[in-house]
Amino acid sequence: MQVDYVVAGLGALGSAAAYELAGRGFSVVGLERFELGHTNGASHDTSRILRHSYHTPAYVRLTQDAYADWARLERASGRRLVTKVGGLDLFPSQAAIPPSDYLRSLTEVGIDHDVLDPGEVAVRWPQFRLADDVMALHQRDAAIVPAGLGTRTMQEQATKLGADLRPHSPVTGVDDLGEGGIAVATGVGTIRCRGLVVCADAWVNDVVGHLGVRVPVEVTLEQVTYFRPAKPARFAPERMPLWIWMDDPSYYGFPSYGEATIKAAQDCGGPVVDPDGRTSERDPAMEQRLAAFVGDLLPGSGPPVRSSRCQYTLTPDRDFVIAPVPGHETVVVGLGAAHGFKFAPTFGRLLSDLVVDGGTATDLTDFRLDRPALTDPAYAAHWLV
Known part of the structure; x- marks a missing residue:
């Protein structure tokens, strides 16, 4: 079989790439090792955070693209996907996470924001109880995007x-044929294509490994928990913002969204796991630790x-991968490093630029595959952002 492009992995990022490539008029085959909409990875469940506040100007600029690309998807689908809260x-x-990085980055890019003390937060959002030493950075455009529905x-x-x-079509082989393109083997035959987009997340090395490449990622098993307030109207999206606790441990949460519960989780709080052998059972200790924090x-x-599990696929520096494979430039890789869902439509556009044109107008230097964090075995992993 011959097509223009193959996409390996159809979570949020791969689905975005398939959508973008098809929208440019190319023939596309998307391969997913599980069923579409599966719960084995990180593109399921209800809500994800979309926000401008980030620790570098490059990320803040990329969030501007993300808002624009989500709006473009809303127009194309006729479906509301972004809920600003x-x-x-x-x-x-x-x-542990310096506020100065966030303030400087937002200011440099020109994103409106406010710095509030606990008293000001209490007046505007009495749902929160903050200690006197807490500084709050408010960004009014922060929003919720739906995970399963968005994908x-x-x-x-x-x-x-x-x-x-x-669905149910894992990649079993990849051969770079040079000017002859890429041959992607599956259980039911081989697909020849001009280029391959790899968005296989925890299974990225099962695909690029056929080219003799290994991306150093670590997979952790995380857990989100839903809480049921006695007065859910107090936590409605029009009355309460989403929030992130910027310390170690780091937590985050949402107002009520789609049901009379609020959702919260710890960021990078779970154990390292094998994605093919991990449990889906709730962890009572993680739930109790989170409940104590959220209750306070x-x-x-x-x-x-209720609680549910999802995976984080983490690069050592927690930065994305949006890059061609060195030496195999018609194979490009997208990894969201467990904070990429908010950028999913943008990933699709940028990965399409790379595989079709060999480059893009956006500076992706920080997200290349040959950066020190991915090539230096002595690099010390750090995941707080």
Whole structure:
């Protein structure tokens, strides 16, 4: 079989790439090792954070693209996907994540933001109980985007545009044929293509490994928990912002979204796992630790009613990969490093630029595959952002 492009992995990033490539008029086959919409990775469940506040100007600029690309997807699908609720980054005294990086980056890019003390937060959002030493960074455009629905929307749009999305189709081989393109082997035959986009997340090395390449990633098993407040109206999206606790451990949470619960989780709080052998059972200790924190931060948030698991696929520096494979430039890799969902439509556009044109107008230097964090065995991993 001959097509223009193959996409390996149809979570959010791969679905975005399939959608973008099909929208440019190319023939596309998308390969997913599980069923579409599966819960084995990190593109399922309800909500994800979309925000401008980030630790470098490059990331802040990329968030501007993300808002524009989500809006473009909304127009194409006729579906509302972005719910603006505002966001609070909460920095206690001596926070492990420096607030100065965020303030400087937002200021340099020209994003409006406010710095609030606990008293000001209490007046505007009495749901929160903050200690006197906490600084709050408020960004009014922070929003919620739907995980499962957003991924499904991109898959639906890709299919409408002619993409052939195939569940239960793992990649079993990849050969770089030079001027002859790329040969992608599957269980039912080989597909020849001009280029391959790899968005296989925790299984990235199962694909690029066929080219003698290994990306140093670590997979952790995380857990999100839903709490049921006695007065859910107090936590409604129009009355309460999303929030991130910018310390170690780091936590984050949402107002009520789609149901009368609020969702929260610890960032990078779970154990390292084998993605093919991990459990889906809830961890009571993780749930209790989170419940204690949320109960103190948000009095009245209520008891936990359910927890679910997801995976983080982490690069050592927590930065993305949006890059061609060195020596095999018609194979490009996208990795979100467990904070990429907010950028999913942008990933699709940038990866398409790389595989079709060999480059893009956006500076992706920080996200290359040959950067020190991915090539130096002595690089010390750090995941707080």
